[in-house]
Amino acid sequence: MGVNGAGPDRRPVPLGSRRPRVSARRTRAGARGPGPNPYPSGEHVPSGLRTTAGYTWRLVLLGLAAYLVVDVLARLELPVVALFVALVITSVLRPPVDLLARGMPRSLAVLVVLLCALAAVGGVLALVGTTVADEWGRLGNELRGGLSRIDHWLTGAPFHLRPGTVTDLRAKIGAFISAHRSTLLSTALSGAGRIVELVTGLALAVFCSVFFLHSGDRMWTWAQRQLPVRSRSAWDRAGRAAWLTFAGYTRGVLIVAASNAVLVGIALAILRVPLVLPLMVLEFAATLIPLIGSPIALAVAAVVALAARGPVIALLVLALIVVIGQIEGHLLHPLVLSWSVRIHPVVIAVSVAGGAVLAGVLGAVVAVPVVSVGWAVLGELRTRGTPGLPGAQAAAAGDRPGRGADRGRRPEQGGGGRPGE
Structure with missing residues (x-):
């Protein structure tokens, strides 16, 4: 004990004064060094708000990336559309090519199938042109008489328009065409330029489809070899799921369009409406746009x-819109497309509307197959499926951890690993 009560390691404390008390907790903390901050940054922000902010900036980045992708695709419209058409041609002609390739060289099978397809399309177009040329004179007389009947019909109940309404409308249309002839001519010339682009894109699509039909499997194998080894299995499953969905949707929608065209042709022939064959071709092409294409054609x-036939027949054709829509929605689509595309009608409607806003008619055509393929790929990657099988089939096959031949395998060996490994 030191002088005046001071310990051997303490300084002397004058008598009558009090030593400052030091907390034992602070002493221990000082001995250990600075501990963790009891007030971490962001503690005053609610956890729900932090989670929402995290998701928000990620969604913003995804939206920006999607916008950039759409902008780039819009600038490369011609090659993108050509590749899409090439994939459509490949999905339609691949089964007959595979069938003929069993008994002849594949290159010869591709040539035979392409020539037959071109002959069929050219024959249909030639038949439509011949039909329009043969019926054009009679159709002109019928249209002039039909306009007079429409004018007389509009003057009665329930419209009670003044006589000559349709005639005045025709005169105004003629005056407008005469006043804006130069503008219409420039528009027609720009349309001719679009026709040249269309022919160029179609030629590029046929050129690409030849190689897709002949050596599509080798091209896919080469593309896989450019990827890391651990991700090849996932990419292979995703690519096969995407192709099965796209090919199934394309063949299904063509079957639905052909069925609609046949039904419309039979009904129009029974009602004796002129230009049955051109209207059938229009119905076939319009049905490629889901939900809205067929009503527009009808x-x-x-x-x-x-x-040509008067208001009564026109009302019957309008009733045909409802009948064809019910047959397409409740019979053809469930029977033909349910095995390849399982998307709710609301999603289809929103996809068509969004595609039309982004890229017009072309966007409306490609919206549903793009959404279908994306959904199929997402479902395949979310499922620990067996390579070569869709995710739902793999789940039904009992692909579970620790079962079968995959037990004890490392992820790089292809079994039991996480999707993508």
Whole structure:
């Protein structure tokens, strides 16, 4: 004990004064050094808000990336559309090519199938042109008489328009065409330029489809070899799921379009509406746009029926829109497309509307197959499926950890690993 009560390691403390008390906790903390900050940054922000902010900036980045992708694709419209058409041609012609390749060289099978397809398309177009040329004179007389009947019909109940309404409308249209002839001519010339681009894109699509039909499997194998080894299995499953979905949707929608065209042709022939074959081709092409394409084509047929056959036949054609829509929605789509595309009608409607806003008619055509392929790929990658099988089939096959031949395998060996390994 030191002088005046001071310990051997303490300084002397004058009598009558009090030593400052030091907390034992602070002493221990000082001996250990600075500990963790009891007030971490962001503690005053609610956890729900932090989570929402995290998701928000990620969604913003994804939206920006999607916008950039759409902008780049819009600038490369011609090659992108050509590749899409090439994939459509490949999905339609691949089964007959595979069938003929069993008994002949594959290159010869591709040539035979392509020539037959071109002959069929050219024959249909030639038949449509011949039909329009043969019926054009009679159709002109019927349209002039039909316009007079429409004018007389509009003057009665329930419209009670003044006589000559349709005639005045025709005169105004003629005056507008005469006043804006130069503008219409420049528009027609720009349309001719679009026709040149269309022919160029179609030639590029046929050129690419030849190689896709002949050596598509080798091209896919080469593309896989450019990827890391650990991710090849996932990419292979995703690519096969995407192709099966796209090919199934393309073949299915062509079957639905052909069925609609046949039904419309039979109904128009029974009602004796002119230009049956061109209207069938229009219905076939319009049905490629889900939900809205077929009603638009039938509305054109209703206008032709109104001019050529009168309002009663036109009303019957309008009723045909409802009947064809019910057959397509409740019979053809469930039977033909349910095995390849399982998307709710609301999603289809929103996809078509969004595609039309982003890229017009072309966007409306490609929206549903793009969404279908994306959904199929997402479902395949979310499922620990067996390579070569869709995710739902692999799950049904009992692909579970620790079962079968995959037990004890390392992820790089292809079994039991996480998706993508």
